[in-house]
Amino acid sequence: MKNRLSIRKLKNCEHIAGKGLVNLKPHTHKSFTVVYIEKGSLFISLNYAQKLVSSGTVIVLPPNNAISMSAKSEYEYHSLSVHELMCEKLCKYIGNVPFVFMDDGSIADFFRIYDSFTDDDSLTDFIIGIIGEKTAPSAAGLQNVNLVRLAAGFIENHVKDELCVKDVADSLKVSTGYLSRIFKKIMHITPKQYLIQCRLREAKKELEKESSDVEIAYELGFASQSHMCTVFKGYMGISVGDYRDILKNR
Structure with missing residues (x-):
């Protein structure tokens, strides 16, 4: 369905x-x-x-x-x-x-x-x-929150590059293990999962420009067009083709 x-x-x-x-x-x-x-x-x-x-x-x-x-x-x-x-x-x-x-x-x-x-x-x-009055701000440690925000920003700025967790950790002068642990604790997903999500956000923007699936997959570092389509549906809940149809009909 x-x-x-x-x-x-x-x-x-x-x-x-x-x-x-x-x-x-x-x-x-x-x-x-x-x-x-x-x-x-x-x-x-x-x-x-x-x-x-x-x-x-x-x-x-x-x-x-x-x-x-x-x-x-x-x-x-x-x-x-x-x-x-x-x-x-x-x-x-x-x-x-x-x-x-x-x-x-x-x-x-x-x-x-x-x-x-x-x-x-x-x-x-x-x-x-x-x-506005139903909850209170998070009490997470400010230092670690800032570190994770910097890591997330680095990933967002390099979303089209070949990137691994070590590259992100090296940019912040911390160990890969420490960054992965703090990132997962605060963001509740791994840095690699966050990179995938950032690439999917960029893919949505490219779909609005009517770029081809092959072009988008290549530009954003997916292994293939089919890999991008599989990941897209897994995270978005609809296929790339259905998403294109929604954009055309909105």
Whole structure:
């Protein structure tokens, strides 16, 4: 069963309405993401702590926290992904720790009126007003957090290069083992997994430019076109071809 999506964007915000049966491997987001389960139920894992969620559940996922999804029947959901400066604003007011709560109707109403927002600021202010007092910022050690942010930035800046964990560790003058351990502790995925996700984000951008699968795979360091397509579906829940169709029809 395909995951059927519709995508609506502002400058730095993206609303996805999805319906289907999709199981997603553990992955992280650069964005601040809010997911609302409209119908059905599924298992989610937030930083590898599993939880069954059902209709009316809201999942708040700040950047660089791991989530996976597993379901046996069709479900419907909405998600909002907020990027760049607006993402930083949400992290400042809402925090960096993922959490789950039951909607009192305000999140469902928000997704119903999403099209009425014309700018990112008013949209993020609305989100802060709904969920801004439901959690506190992370208490992770600042030194290690900064180290991991530098490592993530290095990976993002070299996403098209041949890159291994040792290259990242050497750039920060730490050991490979230490970096891998701290990175996994804070980001909840390995540096290699993060590199794959960064390449997939770049692949999505190239797909919007209508570049060929072969060109994208070669430019981003995948072993082959089929390897890229397999990885894409494993992380995104839909095939490259289906994603192209969504871009054409949005």
